[in-house]
Amino acid sequence: MPELLSPIAGNVWKILVAVGDKVEMDDELIILEALKMETPIFSEDNGTITEIKIKEGDAVNEGDLLIVVG
Amino acid sequence: MSRKQTPLRPYFEKMSEIGKELRDGEVRRSQANVDLVREQEEIIAKEVLRVKNAGIPAEKIHQRGGMTIYDRLDYLVDEGTWSPLHTLYNPTDNEEGCTGVVDGLGKIEGKWAVIIGFDNKVMAGAWIAGQSENILMVTDLAKRLNIPLVWLTNCSGVKLMEQETVYAGRRSSGAPFYRHADLNHLGIPILNGIYGTNPAGGGYQGISPTILLAHDGANIAVGGAGIVGGMNPKGYIDEEAAQALIEGTKNFHGKAPGRVETHFDQTAYFREAHDTEQGVLDGIKDYMRMMPAYDPIMFRVAEPAEPSLNSEDLNMLLPANQKRPYDAVQILARLTDNSEFMEYRPDYGREVFTGIAKIDGFPVAFVGNQQGVFPGYPAYANGEYPGVGGKHYREGLIKQGEFVTLCGRDNLPIVWLQDTTGIDVGDLAEEAELLALGQSLVYSIEQTDLAMMCVVLRKGTAAAHYIMCGPQANNNNAFTLGTPLTEIYVMHGETAAAASYARRLVKESEAGNDLTPTLDKMNQMIQDYQDKSRPAYSAKKGFVDEIVSLTDLRKYIQAFAGANYQNPKSITPVHQMLLPRIIKG
Numbered sequence: 001m002p003e004l005l006s007p008i009a010g011n012v013w014k015i016l017v018a019v020g021d022k023v024e025m026d027d028e029l030i031i032l033e034a035l036k037m038e039t040p041i042f043s044e045d046n047g048t049i050t051e052i053k054i055k056e057g058d059a060v061n062e063g064d065l066l067i068v069v070g
Numbered sequence: 071m072s073r074k075q076t077p078l079r080p081y082f083e084k085m086s087e088i089g090k091e092l093r094d095g096e097v098r099r100s101q102a103n104v105d106l107v108r109e110q111e112e113i114i115a116k117e118v119l120r121v122k123n124a125g126i127p128a129e130k131i132h133q134r135g136g137m138t139i140y141d142r143l144d145y146l147v148d149e150g151t152w153s154p155l156h157t158l159y160n161p162t163d164n165e166e167g168c169t170g171v172v173d174g175l176g177k178i179e180g181k182w183a184v185i186i187g188f189d190n191k192v193m194a195g196a197w198i199a200g201q202s203e204n205i206l207m208v209t210d211l212a213k214r215l216n217i218p219l220v221w222l223t224n225c226s227g228v229k230l231m232e233q234e235t236v237y238a239g240r241r242s243s244g245a246p247f248y249r250h251a252d253l254n255h256l257g258i259p260i261l262n263g264i265y266g267t268n269p270a271g272g273g274y275q276g277i278s279p280t281i282l283l284a285h286d287g288a289n290i291a292v293g294g295a296g297i298v299g300g301m302n303p304k305g306y307i308d309e310e311a312a313q314a315l316i317e318g319t320k321n322f323h324g325k326a327p328g329r330v331e332t333h334f335d336q337t338a339y340f341r342e343a344h345d346t347e348q349g350v351l352d353g354i355k356d357y358m359r360m361m362p363a364y365d366p367i368m369f370r371v372a373e374p375a376e377p378s379l380n381s382e383d384l385n386m387l388l389p390a391n392q393k394r395p396y397d398a399v400q401i402l403a404r405l406t407d408n409s410e411f412m413e414y415r416p417d418y419g420r421e422v423f424t425g426i427a428k429i430d431g432f433p434v435a436f437v438g439n440q441q442g443v444f445p446g447y448p449a450y451a452n453g454e455y456p457g458v459g460g461k462h463y464r465e466g467l468i469k470q471g472e473f474v475t476l477c478g479r480d481n482l483p484i485v486w487l488q489d490t491t492g493i494d495v496g497d498l499a500e501e502a503e504l505l506a507l508g509q510s511l512v513y514s515i516e517q518t519d520l521a522m523m524c525v526v527l528r529k530g531t532a533a534a535h536y537i538m539c540g541p542q543a544n545n546n547n548a549f550t551l552g553t554p555l556t557e558i559y560v561m562h563g564e565t566a567a568a569a570s571y572a573r574r575l576v577k578e579s580e581a582g583n584d585l586t587p588t589l590d591k592m593n594q595m596i597q598d599y600q601d602k603s604r605p606a607y608s609a610k611k612g613f614v615d616e617i618v619s620l621t622d623l624r625k626y627i628q629a630f631a632g633a634n635y636q637n638p639k640s641i642t643p644v645h646q647m648l649l650p651r652i653i654k655g
Contacts, residue, residue, distance in 0.1 A: 007443075008443050008456075024095055024098075025093070025095045026093055026094070026095020026096050026099055027095060034443070035456070035458050036393065036458075037393050037394070037443070037458065038391065038393040038394050039395065039443070040394065042099075043095075062445065
């Protein structure tokens with residue numbers, strides 16, 4: 001079950017999907033904001049969003065679990 | 071059996087492949103970006119069309135049996151090679167909507183030339199504001215690339231109603247005559263096709279080049295026939311003087327001086343006179359065949375090849391959202407022959423890439439900003455903050471300085487791919503010597519005698535825009551291109567608004583005042599920065615020399631590389647180059 005981890009420390013700016021959404025590889029799921037930059041998080045596989053571990057505005061650290069695609 | 075090969079084949083024939091194909095999902099999610107790029111392209115296309123339609127309609131010229139400047143260029147320039155420059159340049163916002171000249175790089179009879187002509191639809195090619203600066207950029211380009219300058223002169227002289235904007239001053243409309251003398255002195259020929267009436271300033275536009283070819287209806291002269299009639303001892307015009315002027319004008323039947331019967335038949339300034347407009351252009355083609363140019367084989371290190379990755383991908387890869395990072399190597403991979411690149415010190419100064427690629431088989435150096443976040447870098451920050459793509463740090467500045475210096479030694483022309491937000495700031499950055507290292511890069515560029523071109527892919531900001539061979543590198547920068555996504559400003563509008571109004575906000579807040587007026591000013595400033603940094607504005611003001619579609623970038627790089635290697639003033643034998651050996655180790 002692919003787990004998407006935060007590549008950087010920053011804030012969760014936008015969550016573009018909800019639990020149950022079907023997604024394809026390379027779909028944009030989340031946008032993090034850090035250092036005046038937007039860092040988009042893309043799906044690494046086809047599947048369904050089973051868990052979203054963060055909410056908009058949360059601060060995350062590098063390596064934190066963001067989302068699970070089943 | 072004879073055998074032939076390109077030099078240093080083991081280094082150049084096959085270099086490392088870079089970049090990768092876009093996946094279906096990447097293509098799918100990038101369509102919105104493509105739309106945003108197209109939106110900007112349409113804005114630029116409308117502006118270009120407006121400039122092309124400046125002055126009287128082309129049909130009027132055609133009805134008189136004449137050709138417009140655009141017709142002349144179409145006839146003269148080898149198909150597919152015209153690379154226009156300064157199309158939207160109009161720094162003083164002339165009512166004509168342009169500077170009255172049209173210029174660019176193009177091949178004539180297979181040889182690169184810098185080509186410029188007066189737009190004869192615009193006041194018969196008058197001197198108007200901004201034009202001399204445009205011409206000086208063009209003469210500088212011919213000098214930098216050491217290639218012929220071709221003029222299509224058709225110049226009615228000063229727009230007399232606005233003489234103060236063109237006539238006097240260090241870089242005024244007389245300066246190009248000195249630049250022509252300079253080019254001649256340096257052995258750079260100027261071919262001049264002369265049309266129409268060219269009095270006074272137009273006369274010197276006519277006489278100052280190297281080879282003069284005239285249309286039968288053309289003249290060049292120190293002044294126009296009627297100029298003495300303009301003298302009025304009263305110092306003002308009254309009814310009596312006006313009547314005298316009316317009568318004098320009605321009865322004036324003199325011909326303009328300096329016609330073909332004078333300057334072909336008598337003085338023999340004109341090498342050729344042609345009864346058709348095309349004949350003049352054919353004459354220029356004949357002379358272009360005589361121009362000095364090496365066969366490209368002399369300098370090629372491999373057979374020319376297109377990038378193996380599709381250039382259309384560029385519209386998906388370069389984010390219109392300026393806050394989005396991207397893989398700069400993916401951009402580079404769509405510009406170079408076979409999508410190959412020989413990178414110099416990839417593990418050092420990771421915020422920039424430096425290295426050698428091939429363009430049409432010619433060796434060409436590239437320097438550009440990487441994007442993204444670099445945890446644990448720069449070392450001098452001791453983990454206090456991570457490095458960010460687009461910024462410059464100690465290692466990157468040292469690497470660029472080294473690389474440029476070695477390129478100078480190896481005579482490699484450099485293409486700079488800028489997308490930069492600045493040089494790192496703060497006490498740690500000062501202790502890391504970034505101020506001096508930035509200027510050191512400027513020194514490194516200046517001490518080479520290399521031609522360089524700059525592409526501002528997205529951001530050109532702060533001193534970093536200068537040090538990465540921006541147009542301020544007057545002696546090296548041949549030209550600077552913008553893209554539909556270019557933004558050029560000293561800093562982002564929000565940063566500037568904060569810097570300008572933060573103290574006032576504190577004051578107003580402490581006094582318990584309404585912050586709205588200050589906020590309005592700040593937001594107006596942000597909007598102003600936005601409006602005055604976009605591609606069309608950047609081109610109009612001369613921040614860049616042209617706005618080019620991302621898919622056309624390679625064409626301009628090919629023009630730059632081809633022109634650079636046409637007749638170089640200095641040669642490093644390829645087998646004596648140092649950089650490829652240093653890269654190999």
